[in-house]
Amino acid sequence: xxxxxxxxxxxxxxxxxxxxEVYEILFLTLKVSGSAVFFSMLLGxxxxxxxxxxxxxxxxxxxxxxxxxxxxPPVAAGLIVILFIWRSGMLGFLKLMYTPPAMVIAQVLIAxxxxxxxxxxxxxxxxxxxxxxxxxxxxxxxxxxWILIREARLPALAAVMAGFGGIISEVGAVIMVGGNIKGETxxxxxxxxxxxxxxxxxxxxxxxxxxxxITFGVNFLLTLIQQKEGIGWIRRF
Amino acid sequence: MDKKxxxxxxxxxxxxxxxxxxxxxxxxxKGKILTIIGPNGSGKSTLIxxxxxxxxPDEGKIYFNGHxxxxxxxxxxxxxxxxxxxxxxxLLFNTSVYTNIIMGLTIRKIKLPRAKxxxxxxxxxxxxxxxxxxxxxxxxxxxxxxxxLARALVLxxxxxLLDEPLANIDQSSxxxxxxxLFGVLRGYGKSVVYITHDRNEAMVxxxxxxxxxxxxxxxxxRKEEIFRKPVNEFIARFVGVETLVDGVILERKGNVCKIGxxxxxxxxxxxxxxxxxxxxxxxxxxxxxxxxLYNTEISSEESSAMNLFKxxxxxxxxxxxxxxxxxxxxxxxxxxxxxNSVNRLKLAxxxxxxxxxxxxxxxxxxx
Numbered sequence: 001x002x003x004x005x006x007x008x009x010x011x012x013x014x015x016x017x018x019x020x021e022v023y024e025i026l027f028l029t030l031k032v033s034g035s036a037v038f039f040s041m042l043l044g045x046x047x048x049x050x051x052x053x054x055x056x057x058x059x060x061x062x063x064x065x066x067x068x069x070x071x072x073p074p075v076a077a078g079l080i081v082i083l084f085i086w087r088s089g090m091l092g093f094l095k096l097m098y099t100p101p102a103m104v105i106a107q108v109l110i111a112x113x114x115x116x117x118x119x120x121x122x123x124x125x126x127x128x129x130x131x132x133x134x135x136x137x138x139x140x141x142x143x144x145x146w147i148l149i150r151e152a153r154l155p156a157l158a159a160v161m162a163g164f165g166g167i168i169s170e171v172g173a174v175i176m177v178g179g180n181i182k183g184e185t186x187x188x189x190x191x192x193x194x195x196x197x198x199x200x201x202x203x204x205x206x207x208x209x210x211x212x213x214i215t216f217g218v219n220f221l222l223t224l225i226q227q228k229e230g231i232g233w234i235r236r237f
Numbered sequence: 238m239d240k241k242x243x244x245x246x247x248x249x250x251x252x253x254x255x256x257x258x259x260x261x262x263x264x265x266x267k268g269k270i271l272t273i274i275g276p277n278g279s280g281k282s283t284l285i286x287x288x289x290x291x292x293x294p295d296e297g298k299i300y301f302n303g304h305x306x307x308x309x310x311x312x313x314x315x316x317x318x319x320x321x322x323x324x325x326x327x328l329l330f331n332t333s334v335y336t337n338i339i340m341g342l343t344i345r346k347i348k349l350p351r352a353k354x355x356x357x358x359x360x361x362x363x364x365x366x367x368x369x370x371x372x373x374x375x376x377x378x379x380x381x382x383x384x385x386l387a388r389a390l391v392l393x394x395x396x397x398l399l400d401e402p403l404a405n406i407d408q409s410s411x412x413x414x415x416x417x418l419f420g421v422l423r424g425y426g427k428s429v430v431y432i433t434h435d436r437n438e439a440m441v442x443x444x445x446x447x448x449x450x451x452x453x454x455x456x457x458x459r460k461e462e463i464f465r466k467p468v469n470e471f472i473a474r475f476v477g478v479e480t481l482v483d484g485v486i487l488e489r490k491g492n493v494c495k496i497g498x499x500x501x502x503x504x505x506x507x508x509x510x511x512x513x514x515x516x517x518x519x520x521x522x523x524x525x526x527x528x529x530l531y532n533t534e535i536s537s538e539e540s541s542a543m544n545l546f547k548x549x550x551x552x553x554x555x556x557x558x559x560x561x562x563x564x565x566x567x568x569x570x571x572x573x574x575x576x577n578s579v580n581r582l583k584l585a586x587x588x589x590x591x592x593x594x595x596x597x598x599x600x601x602x603x604x
Contacts, residue, residue, distance in 0.1 A: 133328040136289050137341040137388075138318035147340075151331055 007205020036107030048119025069113025078176030111163035122155030248297035275449030327381035379410030528572035
């Protein structure tokens with residue numbers, strides 16, 4: 001028990017004394033996972049909406065692929081990315097190996113199927129008659145999608161939460177493509193692994209507390225928005 | 238200029254082996270209200286979806302403002318932008334009432350200041366001005382449909398399509414919504430297609446009526462003609478004719494036919510205005526509101542009504558504003574009277590009574 005209290009105390013000290021290394025790790029984590037979730041939204045929401053709202057051959061197959069992607073093991077995502085960006089790989093010339101962009105790509109690969117899958121399920125829940133109503137109001141194809149995404153905005157928010165939760169806490173992919181280089185590609189999860197290996201439990205616990213605090217904070221904010229429809233911007237959004 | 242805003246010719250849409258929509262000829266005139274009545278499942282809603290191009294017909298053509306819209310050459314979106322539909326269910330979006338009302342305007346890129354007067358007018362008429370900032374989640378069914386109606390009306394469409402807008406509203410709020418909606422439509426002056434299974438709504442609202450059953454238009458005519466001269470028994474029953482009896486034309490003098498009724502016992506003769514030949518087998522339709530009751534026995538010298546029947550009251554039933562009195566005069570005859578009349582005439586079961594029907598208010602059609 002003692003060691004846990006020590007760790008929590010250490011965490012508070014580290015955060016409030018402005019430990020440079022901790023802040024670097026924290027910012028890189030937010031930057032990598034934040035941009036990964038952003039790109040995953042750009043990719044996952046339209047795919048989910050298009051697949052969910054349209055009828056086409058192989059639809060069930062595509063849905064099965066997306067659902068499989070939702071459970072993609074991070075190490076598999078890491079390996080796929082490595083095969084592309086490895087020096088001799090197809091995108092080797094971009095020299096992305098062991099850089100934050102590589103980590104973002106790997107995380108997008110993990111989060112976008114999650115966001116697509118949940119969005120897809122959400123738009124399929126919308127009454128098909130509502131689509132007819134939108135059409136009869138004179139909407140073109142693009143407007144139909146846009147209005148129905150807005151209608152599914154609460155489940156879509158849940159999709160974003162799930163996607164963010166999935167990538168900020170994963171370690172397999174980022175360690176494979178990022179390499180946990182101090183000051184360059186070290187993020188919270190890889191740092192925690194490193195600290196535990198070194199037997200530096202105080203620091204490890206401190207970083208875990210920070211990680212939990214971020215995850216909780218982000219999810220709390222999104223939950224507030226989701227549960228309290230009264231917040232002005234989202235009602236008019 | 239063409240008076241018809243909408244015209245349908247030889248339209249066919251097959252769903253399965255059992256149901257096929259088949260509309261030969263139907264049109265809506267500009268500025269008039271066309272009411273399509275028919276029982277549930279008769280294809281009325283399908284017709285609306287076809288007109289709004291939400292479905293494609295298998296065969297046939299629909300003309301809007303004189304131009305064919307079913308040939309695939311015109312943009313569906315552009316056609317829909319000239320119409321507005323209110324469906325049976327309100328189908329609102331999960332945001333505020335106001336955002337819902339302006340949804341169509343936003344989609345059609347109509348500038349809000351240009352529509353402000355209409356928004357104010359229709360929200361006021363439909364009594365939803367106080368709800369504008371509310372979320373649609375907590376509205377009652379009636380309130381939701383009011384919002385849906387306002388959303389369509391503010392678009393100022395060339396053709397307004399109303400698909401049983403009152404059918405799914407609970408009884409308590411339906412009456413007030415009907416009053417408010419009809420109030421709007423009466424002063425509306427725009428072209429409307431109103432679908433309903435309620436003949437009273439059609440009676441109050443319509444200029445023209447089309448009666449539908451099993452995918453077909455059975456009769457399409459001016460309102461008065463449908464109610465006065467239904468072409469067959471189905472329509473007669475549907476538009477509210479209560480008494481239907483079979484008979485044969487015995488003779489014809491000028492405009493009046495003498496008809497012998499096919500009844501179990503005795504001979505009953507009825508005079509009807511009509512010009513069919515002797516021997517024609519006919520069915521007679523007598524509307525309960527046209528049957529007048531007398532307490533005393535009266536002779537044909539004392540009444541302008543040519544048809545006087547003596548009978549016994551077999552039933553008195555409450556049907557809202559009226560009492561429906563069933564009289565056995567060799568054939569069952571129904572009459573609608575007010576409670577006041579029941580009291581004055583001391584109507585009661587088994588009482589002997591005289592019923593009078595004018596020759597001009599009975600309608601007959603060939604069997």
